Amino acid sequence: xxxxxxxxxxWVQVADILRQRIADGTYGPKHLLxxxxxxxxxxxxxxxxxxxxxxxxxxxxxxxxxxxxxFVTPRDQAAEQGDDSTE
Amino acid sequence: xxxxxxxxxxWVQVADILRQRIADGTYGPKHLLxxxxxxxxxxxxxxxxxxxxxxxxxxxxxxxxxxxxxFVTPRDQAAEQGDDSTE
DNA sequence: CTTTATTTGTCCGTATGTATG
DNA sequence: ACATACATACGGACAAATAAA
Numbered sequence: 001x002x003x004x005x006x007x008x009x010x011w012v013q014v015a016d017i018l019r020q021r022i023a024d025g026t027y028g029p030k031h032l033l034x035x036x037x038x039x040x041x042x043x044x045x046x047x048x049x050x051x052x053x054x055x056x057x058x059x060x061x062x063x064x065x066x067x068x069x070x071f072v073t074p075r076d077q078a079a080e081q082g083d084d085s086t087e
Numbered sequence: 088x089x090x091x092x093x094x095x096x097x098w099v100q101v102a103d104i105l106r107q108r109i110a111d112g113t114y115g116p117k118h119l120l121x122x123x124x125x126x127x128x129x130x131x132x133x134x135x136x137x138x139x140x141x142x143x144x145x146x147x148x149x150x151x152x153x154x155x156x157x158f159v160t161p162r163d164q165a166a167e168q169g170d171d172s173t174e
Numbered sequence: 175c176t177t178t179a180t181t182t183g184t185c186c187g188t189a190t191g192t193a194t195g
Numbered sequence: 196a197c198a199t200a201c202a203t204a205c206g207g208a209c210a211a212a213t214a215a216a
Contacts, residue, residue, distance in 0.1 A: 154212035
């Protein structure tokens, strides 16, 4: 459960937590940011979470594929070159 | 087509109708409660119908098998012995 | 074994209504 | 009047499992 400060808007606090997780590396480039899971985790409504997601999307931290999900934007796409080939 | 009262939520009214049909015997133990068919019959969205189904499932009136369908919970499982349908 | 159809599970996008500050 | 926050309700789209041909 997440503690929310009454002074700051919830959707701002949620966005702040998500932003930190992205910077922290908790959410990798392939991590799915599901609205349903996140709204359950934070205990907020969908509209609230979507507002947070919109902020992160506006910042370029995540990108959303309609009917699929939202994912973390890779910081360096070129880094994929030197990586594997097993895929 | 089903008439919905504006005062009560649709998913509650749908659940009420389905509950009555189960008690009525319209839906037997082997009857498949298809989401697609029911949403077409009641003229509601899938999310609405799924909410009604969740309520009935929570009440124990129906059970849902993933990727298969939802069925009416037999009141008396032993009754299946002496009872057999033309199927 | 492959294909097709059916069904549930889950995802996002959108709009509306209600309550609160 | 306005923004926040929640719940309801609609729609479309994709994935996975099951059953049947």
